[in-house]
Amino acid sequence: ESVGFIIEEQDIVGGLESRHNNANDDDTNSESANHRIFGRNRSRRRRKSEELPHQQSVKRFVRLHAPFELLLELAEKTRMKLPIEENRTSSVPKMPFDYLMSWLPFTQIDRTMFPPEQHYFLAEYDKTLRYRFEPLFDTLRGNSRDLYFTPAQRSRLVYDCLLRTPFDTTLESELEEQHVLHGTGDVKERRVLELEKIFTGSSTAAGIELLLRDQVYDDCYPLHAALLKRIEPHMIPSWIMMKGEHRNTFDRMKLWWYWSRISNVLKDQPINHIKDYFGEHVALYFSWLRWYIQMLILPCVLGLSVFFYGLWAMKHDVPTNDICHRLAHTVMCPRSHRQLWTLGEDCLYAKMAFLFDNKATVGYAAIVTVWSALFLPAWDVAEYQYQYEWDTFDLMDGNSGGGVNIDEPRPDFKRKVRTTRINPITGFVEQYMPARERCAKIASSFSVVAMMICLVLSFVFGVVLYRISIKATISSTHTPELVRRYSPYVASITGAFINLVVIIALSSLYERLAIWLTDYEIHRTEKDYENALTLKMFLFQFVNFYASIFYIAFIKPWFANPPGVESYKIGKYKTEECEASGCLAELSIQLLVILVGKQVINNLFEVGMVKFWTYFRRLLVHRNAFKQMRYRRHHTLHWYSKRPQEDDFMLERWTTTTLFYEYLELIIQYGFVTMFLVAFPLAPLCAFLNNIIEIRIDAHKFVCDVRRPVAKKVADIGIWRLIIAAISKLAILTNGLLIALTSDFVPRLVYQYSRSQNRTLTNYVNFTLSAYEINRLSATSLIKFNSTSTYCFYKDHRTPPWDSRPYQTNHDYYVIMVARLAFLIVFEHIVFVCLKLGEVLMPLLSKNVKQQIARKNFMVQTMHWGAHLYA
Amino acid sequence: ESVGFIIEEQDIVGGLESRHNNANDDDTNSESANHRIFGRNRSRRRRKSEELPHQQSVKRFVRLHAPFELLLELAEKTRMKLPIEENRTSSVPKMPFDYLMSWLPFTQIDRTMFPPEQHYFLAEYDKTLRYRFEPLFDTLRGNSRDLYFTPAQRSRLVYDCLLRTPFDTTLESELEEQHVLHGTGDVKERRVLELEKIFTGSSTAAGIELLLRDQVYDDCYPLHAALLKRIEPHMIPSWIMMKGEHRNTFDRMKLWWYWSRISNVLKDQPINHIKDYFGEHVALYFSWLRWYIQMLILPCVLGLSVFFYGLWAMKHDVPTNDICHRLAHTVMCPRSHRQLWTLGEDCLYAKMAFLFDNKATVGYAAIVTVWSALFLPAWDVAEYQYQYEWDTFDLMDGNSGGGVNIDEPRPDFKRKVRTTRINPITGFVEQYMPARERCAKIASSFSVVAMMICLVLSFVFGVVLYRISIKATISSTHTPELVRRYSPYVASITGAFINLVVIIALSSLYERLAIWLTDYEIHRTEKDYENALTLKMFLFQFVNFYASIFYIAFIKPWFANPPGVESYKIGKYKTEECEASGCLAELSIQLLVILVGKQVINNLFEVGMVKFWTYFRRLLVHRNAFKQMRYRRHHTLHWYSKRPQEDDFMLERWTTTTLFYEYLELIIQYGFVTMFLVAFPLAPLCAFLNNIIEIRIDAHKFVCDVRRPVAKKVADIGIWRLIIAAISKLAILTNGLLIALTSDFVPRLVYQYSRSQNRTLTNYVNFTLSAYEINRLSATSLIKFNSTSTYCFYKDHRTPPWDSRPYQTNHDYYVIMVARLAFLIVFEHIVFVCLKLGEVLMPLLSKNVKQQIARKNFMVQTMHWGAHLYA
Structure with missing residues (x-):
């Protein structure tokens, strides 16, 4: 019984x-x-x-x-x-x-x-x-x-x-x-x-x-x-x-x-x-979420502005117009698996790229990168206020808000560990896992994690292969012109969806594995357990969600396959390369699908699963009791005479990981919002819309579907703070790299201020193209192409065929490279200085709170002095 | 009375x-x-x-x-x-x-x-x-x-x-x-x-x-x-x-x-x-100094190795030998105010530069930059131990280690301020300076500081002018060959000495000014006062000590004056430019003179001034009492019957700035040691030797020459921590810049791995030189030169006279620039990652201390639980 x-x-x-x-x-x-x-x-x-x-x-x-x-x-x-x-x-x-x-x-x-x-x-x-x-x-x-x-x-x-x-x-x-x-x-x-x-x-x-x-x-x-x-x-x-x-x-x-x-x-x-109802730990989660949503307002507004500016300015953008109209008939050299083609085919991509990669984007990226760098100092200000209001500010780590200040071992630890030692803190005999055993366990479990990460990477690679082969299939067979024309979009969009499915499948598989592995490691305290689980989960989810995006953003742009030069190959296929208007458009598609898809699917799951399990439990495990309760419920007159403990027992159990998953989801989202701003300025808007709904979904879950937790006093968001800090730092690098290397911002600037006569972008497209002799191409590439041109063009800065050393990277290439790197250095340092300034200045916002805490300390000290005087 | x-x-x-x-x-x-x-x-x-x-x-x-x-x-x-x-x-x-x-x-x-x-x-x-x-x-x-x-x-x-x-x-x-x-x-x-x-x-x-x-x-x-x-x-x-x-x-x-x-x-x-004798604040200063000396051991040893490696490898270095022997007779174009000259004249400079700027330096710089980045996390570990041993770890700011937790206003504040308000903390009426007035005072005093900084910069500029005019004088008049040959060294060394004198003179002038300004600002608490003074002093001293060095390290290298191109001028003089072997040698001289000179003079002052003032006080102010005491002292039998309060009254008064100056001196020194490592690898050794003597000088001062201070519990080194953090961060940048831009490391690498056939530095010197037609030079430059060459050479990467576009920066220039910038980016990011890793991992070293603190908390809590059970 x-x-x-x-x-x-x-x-x-x-x-x-x-x-x-x-x-x-x-x-x-x-x-x-x-x-x-x-x-x-x-x-x-x-x-x-x-x-x-x-x-x-x-x-x-x-x-x-x-x-x-x-x-x-x-x-x-x-x-x-x-x-x-x-x-x-x-x-x-x-x-x-x-x-x-x-x-x-x-x-x-x-x-x-x-x-x-x-x-x-x-x-x-x-x-x-x-x-x-x-x-x-x-x-x-x-x-x-x-x-x-x-x-x-x-x-x-x-x-x-x-x-x-x-x-x-x-x-x-x-x-x-x-x-x-x-x-x-x-x-x-x-x-x-x-x-x-x-x-x-x-x-x-x-x-x-x-x-x-x-x-x-x-x-x-x-x-x-x-x-x-x-x-x-x-x-x-x-x-x-x-x-x-x-x-x-x-x-x-x-x-x-x-x-x-x-x-x-x-x-x-x-x-x-x-x-008051759930305790500080739940309230802190919702406070954090609330604050995060408030913080998102600025990038939301700016992102929308950038988007609309892009829409408006597209008509007036010289390079885009050149690609779509003036130079639309420029003969382009075959890329990966295409035939000779004309620049006009890239028009849609160029337009999409311009939507997100225009002059406004750089300002936007700079502001929001600083924003993300200041995210944590700003949260510290808000957190400090909560710490003051809830009087948790003097909770040190390990201090559970009262009681004896030692970390209690987990029940699991006590059940499984047999070796003992004398606790250096309390002086009592306690169970203890020797460092060697612990290291062995951690090493073996992390090798599993590494394996899983490799699995993720191989899936990403698989999707790349899929995209290449799709493109190859479409371009090589005698497909209708229309299909052939939109094949890159078809490839990217279907690729992104496949990616999403793989990500979500691997996620839910890995969740179980991570818990199993962390259980296997037998951690001593709840905190160690949570931290180990967090690290595992986050490492994996980070790679899982971001690998494909990192690939498109930072690896793919280097796989240029200029016709005259020995190029990168995977097996017999040439590697992918980006469209003539850059990799950014593809990156945007990938981001949009993963970010929005993930959020929608996650929310559906979250709502559905809890309901399902609660119902399932009721139905199966306690069928008899349930029936009886139902019967009784319908026949009682007073609503309060039903038995709350039975009702609550039907609900999902509150575990230490309940809040963990909520945080994880948001932190992954935070990564999307901050790290790839430049590629998809609407990401903050998506996040914002998702989060205001997320609040209600989580609230409903906690109020109706989960047993009430024992209240726990917490002073901060724990290890997530470190992770947010790491993401913010990484975001400075990724945004800098995206603008400097992936986007067209720097080449345009260089062209405008050092190559162009009248500081406009007229002929900028010509500047980005290099020539190649058509008659040196293989015969298959020339099928179905009737043109009298002697040269085809490709997107690179190389010496022309008539140069003394043809097909070498030219002067312009290095000038642009210097400009790109210099931009990266300047960008990073400016953001870094802003970050440091913020870290120094932000705490000044807490002046009022500090004063209140000082006042509190003063009152308490007064009481103590006073007490002895009264005695 | x-x-x-x-x-x-x-x-x-x-x-x-x-x-x-x-x-x-x-x-x-x-x-x-x-x-x-x-x-x-x-x-x-x-x-x-x-x-x-x-x-x-x-x-x-x-x-x-x-x-x-x-x-x-x-x-x-x-x-x-x-x-x-x-x-x-x-x-x-x-x-x-x-x-x-x-x-x-x-x-x-x-x-x-x-x-x-x-x-x-x-x-x-x-x-x-x-x-x-x-x-x-x-x-x-x-x-x-x-x-x-x-x-x-x-x-x-x-x-x-x-x-x-x-x-x-x-x-x-x-x-x-x-x-x-x-x-x-x-x-x-x-x-x-x-x-x-x-x-x-x-x-x-x-x-x-x-x-x-x-x-x-x-x-x-x-x-x-x-x-x-x-x-x-x-x-x-x-x-x-x-x-x-x-x-x-x-x-x-x-x-x-x-x-x-x-x-x-x-x-x-x-x-x-x-x-136990002086209190925690003095002990913490000496602990910091002790720990700093211990930390210096690593860079000392490495610095010496680099130096000796330089001495040993100099004979085998191809470019240095080329300059001194093989290409010694290469005709060089006139620089700033010289005539045509031969490359061999730069031999000594080239050797000096190689002493400090060889392959070992880069490894050394990387290690010591990481070292300086980890300086603060490591000190935190040591500090935490002291905090545990002295039980100061729970001192928050404003908590003076007992007593009511409010910051006491300074007596000066109370005397001067007349406006009052109700203190939000205590609820009592107190004197208060309105924010507007405070801002006005701070703004005016900081404008004085800014003026002083401009003064410093103008002096630096003056020294530059001095160097230029010395060189001009020597080279234009018919000076003997020997003098003409060593004129750059004469100019740098005398320039550095003049600089040092100016620095020290301005320092002591500014010290008084800073105190006067800070007094004028009327700060409320001792801590505000100290922070304001520290900021003022540090800002000024930083510019004062480092301006000339920054100029030589980062500004001078850009003032290349290639003969065919329009060059930078100051008035009628061309700007300075570095010797053919780079700016590093000059930087080393500057550093050596300022660092060593400053330390020697400071120590002499410190010893001398205190003694002098103590003697002066005795002699003048209390001549009578002094005489009487002397008389009595010689006539008493027991040594303890003299009157200690009188003796102590003769000593120098202990003020809040007493420790401040000691810290300031060391932090400025720390800046020299970390920021310009590459230019002068022996700087840590100088600092080490100075500091082990510094300890004894300070100790003697505190034991014999200063009144005993009221003990003060402090948990950390205060605002100096921020300044050290800033210097460490800046050191990453300066060292990166020095290696990437000022030193010859990157061009050598580029030459070795992309230009040279057999990966050696043969012909590297040729690679760095560009040609110019002698007959285009003005006649004055050709005085006293008899050579049949058609071309003279200068240090730059420019297209030769026979190119279609002569005297333009060439391909190599941009390749090297890309390499330099890429190196800077990689260097900074690696150091930054090490820094972050260190910040995360360093606290693990405090595990034992944490345990002891937990044990202490446990004991105290046990006592509390126990106490009520006994009751």
């Missing part, structure tokens, strides 16, 4: 109060061993609540409720910070984007439903200073002490207690025996020492994790608040809604109605409410 | 104990107002100790001594951390370089004089936890409680108390009156509130700073320990030396004998002893 385990950290409604007091027991041992903490419940032992009628394979649930004084004691032990005084300073800091939001009234959330939070000064709770905290006990969040702690805080405190409350009864009974035998004096001291040990060293080896590990309990989760989708929150009279004792009752309904539904797509998010 | 004020924080010898108890008073008000802290001394009022015999203009001194219990109370108030338990863990971390030092036995300091420090776990002292601290009270540092606190801690605590103890008597008397009138109840509460206010808000407005400001007291300083130069520490029997109660007595003598004397030049420093 398996038993589900629930922390019920809030009263669902006032009417259930009496039952909760009964349900106030848990597994026997936890309460008895630590009598100072669970002392009040000591008399009520071994009472199981709510046993379901006699049925087989039915879950039993244990519900816990912690009374106020117990929570207060736990808060003191875990050094939780509690409010001492309202912060009435007028200069309560605002987020940088709040000003923007206040200009857009339609984004405002309903302030009657989500009243703005009052700010308080917090201090570590201390029994001796209780008089400073007491005035707020009854008034902080309603008219009852039971509402003093937020649901998130309650869940954290109770779970922390469960973690440390030992399951092992031997200690307890031994102590009690001694108590009988020897009287109080000596025993008291020993007991104190034993308790100290419980509360510090062996902590989780004794608590709920042990029971979960041994599968005595299936899971341990806080209960969701009630969610009745048929009742809309605004139908509930406000005097019920806002009344103190119901304060937490409608939390989930409010979130569901005003936050998670798609109709709120333009609305802001009630971040503080999310924090 | 002015009165000197002294904090005596230690008992000089046990025999003086009784006098100290008498001397236990200070200005009346401080002790009375804060009766809880100075309560014990309340009865002893208005007793002045040690009034000197009736003389005019004689200083009076007040000596303070704080008993143990008072210090303990202050420690609690200021949240000082005190030891609770010895750290017996075997894995006490070692500094990265300690292993190196342990291989060099001659560097070890005398462990009997400076026993290795025991490590303790520290926790904030709390009265209720006294039982955990008590066991160590009598045993920590000797057998007496009076030795429990180190001298540095005592000085900090007493000074903090003096800062906060109000001078204003009105409050006190008012309170006492009320006490009499209304009985205890109400008054007690009010008094408590008033005291709370004193201890938090208006703090320094009331304390010793006010008295110093009003010049009631001249200064307030802790007393030095005794220093008798005639007695050597090892002559004192060890049973006296090491006996508990004498523990602090011989501190200064030990430091003087075993640390500050020049004979200890190869010895390590007793950092912990320095910390």
Whole structure:
């Protein structure tokens, strides 16, 4: 008989109060061993609540409720910070984007439903200073002490207690025996020492994790608040809604109605409410997302401008017009598998390229590269504000926001590792994996990752081959003119789609593999585990998503196959080369397909899979219970009399990777937005549109489809910060390279300012073309071509056939190269200087927050000085 | 009658104990107002100790001594951390370089004089936890409680108390009156509130700073320990030396004998002893210096190798030999003001250039650039260890290591500013300078700085003109052949010396100006003041020291004056251009003169000035007192009966800029070492030799010539960290540029791998030269030249006279340019990646320290959990 385990950290409604007091027991041992903490419940032992009628394979649930004084004691032990005084300073800091939001009234959330939070000064709770905290006990969040702690805080405190409350009864009974035998004096001291040990060293080896590990309990989760989708929150009279004792009752309904539904797509998010309901870790994710969306506005607007400027300027662009009209009949030398062709065939590509690669793009790229370089410093400003508001700014790594500051080993680690050592921190014996074994495991798992990455690269190569062979097929056989003409587009677009399918297939395959590999490595702490998984996932996904794009952007442009020169080949085929108007257009197509396709498919999956699994679980695993519940639900009169623990048990389990995938998706997207700006200026717009929907999808998932997590205090976004930093740095390089090497910007400039007489681009196209003697071409290339020209042209800077050393790279080539490299150097250094300036200047934006924190420290210090003066 | 004020924080010898108890008073008000802290001394009022015999203009001194219990109370108030338990863990971390030092036995300091420090776990002292601290009270540092606190801690605590103890008597008397009138109840509460206010808000407005400001007291300083130069520490029997109660007595003598004397030049420093005597801020300076010297070892060794490799390889270098022998008679076109000349004249320069600019240099530059990029991450590791050892790692900025966490305004600020506002942190009224006024002041003062920088630049320009005119004079008049031949060296060397003189003169002029300007800006806090001063000083000194070097390294190489082409001119003179073998040799001369000259002159000044001023003060200001003291000193039998406060008063005052100048000197030096490595690989060696002497000079200054500072806890080196980071970043650029553009490395490579048939440098010199028709030269250039050549040559890559477009930059020029730029890009990116890797990997070196800190946190948390269980 398996038993589900629930922390019920809030009263669902006032009417259930009496039952909760009964349900106030848990597994026997936890309460008895630590009598100072669970002392009040000591008399009520071994009472199981709510046993379901006699049925087989039915879950039993244990519900816990912690009374106020117990929570207060736990808060003191875990050094939780509690409010001492309202912060009435007028200069309560605002987020940088709040000003923007206040200009857009339609984004405002309903302030009657989500009243703005009052700010308080917090201090570590201390029994001796209780008089400073007491005035707020009854008034902080309603008219009852039971509402003093937020649901998130309650869940954290109770779970922390469960973690440390030992399951092992031997200690307890031994102590009690001694108590009988020897009287109080000596025993008291020993007991104190034993308790100290419980509360510090062996902590989780004794608590709920042990029971979960041994599968005595299936899971341990806080209960969701009630969610009745048929009742809309605004139908509930406000005097019920806002009344103190119901304060937490409608939390989930409010979130569901005003936050998670798609109709709120333009609305802001009630971040503080999310924090109170789910905890800081979930709230931080949504804050980050919110902030990211706000940051996207600038590149969105600029990207659109560049696009429209491109549309407008296309008509007036000399080189594009030359390709389409004036020089349309220029005879071009065969490329990869084409016959001789005329420049006019490249007209569409040239137009597309110009759309994204015009003068405005360079300015755009420069601005947005600086933007992406400043992304992280700017986030630090926002994060610092949240750290201040949620009082997480003094969480160091490893400090879990209270409690003893050691990293708890994962249950998996404890189950699998047999070697032990003496922990240098605590001095206790603990399981330990020797460095050699750990290295061996990591090496072997990373070789698998490397193999997978090679697999990805081989698929990319496969797609390249596909494109080459498609082009070859189309051009070699006697295909109709129309097909032949659009063959490059057909090849790129179908190639991109194949790529996308491969990417998504490999992704979902790899996800399982990565988890399996990380499990295999047996990491000691949750943090190590997450970091290892993140690194693996990110490395792979990075290569997976970006390999084909990097290939097109940076490798393909070098595969020029000028007719007279020995060229690169893959087997018997010549390598691909870009169209006459550059590689950028192809890159844009690739980006568009992958970025948009990925987002759409991902969102569909995310919505679909969760729903499907939840339904599946309900249907199969607990068919009986489910039926019974359904039956009961339809026959009860009061909505709140159904059993929330059973309902919640049907939902998807909250794991440490739940938030991880959400972050991963966004960070990959961030890479698309920043690294290939130049090729696809509309990427930020796509990202923006996707993300405002993403919020609602994720919100719905967390509110309706996943068990409620135990709240966790986090100060920052963890390892993702490093990854964002790396992407931002890389973006400087990729954007610089794209503009300098791939785009036509620099050659045009060089032409305009050093070759052209009147600083226009007249004859620029001629400048980019070199001549070749047609009669030196193989006969097959000349099929179906009737022209009297002696020379065909190709896109390169080489000496003409009549030169003393024909077909060598010419003077212009090197001049342009110098210009390209010089541009790259200047671009990178300017962006780098902006980045450094930003890193130095951005923190000045946090001045208000710093002041508030200083004020808080001042208040606390005053309290301490004061306390001793009162004594 | 002015009165000197002294904090005596230690008992000089046990025999003086009784006098100290008498001397236990200070200005009346401080002790009375804060009766809880100075309560014990309340009865002893208005007793002045040690009034000197009736003389005019004689200083009076007040000596303070704080008993143990008072210090303990202050420690609690200021949240000082005190030891609770010895750290017996075997894995006490070692500094990265300690292993190196342990291989060099001659560097070890005398462990009997400076026993290795025991490590303790520290926790904030709390009265209720006294039982955990008590066991160590009598045993920590000797057998007496009076030795429990180190001298540095005592000085900090007493000074903090003096800062906060109000001078204003009105409050006190008012309170006492009320006490009499209304009985205890109400008054007690009010008094408590008033005291709370004193201890938090208006703090320094009331304390010793006010008295110093009003010049009631001249200064307030802790007393030095005794220093008798005639007695050597090892002559004192060890049973006296090491006996508990004498523990602090011989501190200064030990430091003087075993640390500050020049004979200890190869010895390590007793950092912990320095910390205990002077405080963390001084110790951190010397730790930084120590660590910097250790870091210099690698570039020193490599630099020497490069130098010797250069000496050895010079004979075998083809281009150098070509210049000196094979092609020595090549006719060269006139440069700036020379006649036609032969390539052989450049032989010496070519040899010098090769000494520093050979193949080894590039590897050296790459390694040392990475080294300089990793300088800061590596220092962070070392700093983190000090932070752990001294328990400063949780000092945030603005947190002065205890006490209320607000930045105290400077006395100067309080005196000068009249506008007020309500402090958003404390809520009290305070003086405040409006942002507009502040900006105006800063803008005006920075315009002065900008003007000064222009002045510096004009001087640099002046030196350039000097060089040009010297060369012109020598070459135009009928100077002897020998002089004419060495004229470039004469010009560079004398130019560099003139530069050095100008630099030093401007430096000392600017020092005064910077202080005056910073005073004028009226900064609120000491930290703002220091930062403003640092920025000003550094900006100026940077330009001052580096302008001429930057000019030679990066601007001069572009002033090529090929004969056929229109050239750059300054007035009627052509601009300077470098010798045929490149600008590097000239750069080396410049660097050598400035770096070595600066160090020698600085050290002489530092030693001389302090001695001079101390002597001057003694002689003039206190002639009478001085005479009297001298008289007394010769007639006393016991060395400890002289009056230390008088002796110390003669010394130089400790100001906040005392350490500042020491840092500035070293950071400027660091710039020389890192930024121009390529030009002068021996720079690290010079720096190394200078610094091991610098330690002793500074040590002697602090031990013998400066008043003892009030100990200050600092966690890091402050704004210097930013400046080092900036220099390191800049060094990547300058070294990259030097190798890529200024040095001959890239052209040689290009020649070797693309022009030369057999991959040797045969004919490389020919490759670098271009021809010009002699008969097109003006007649004056041909004076005294008898040759039958039709062409003369110049160093450039241009088309020959017989080309269709003569005297244009040729193909080679662009190829080399592409190679140069590509090299720069690759070099920068590789170094940057190494830097980032280092930044990620370096902190792993701190693993042990992290563990120890975790263990400390664990102990403290255990104590807290335990404490309440005991209760």
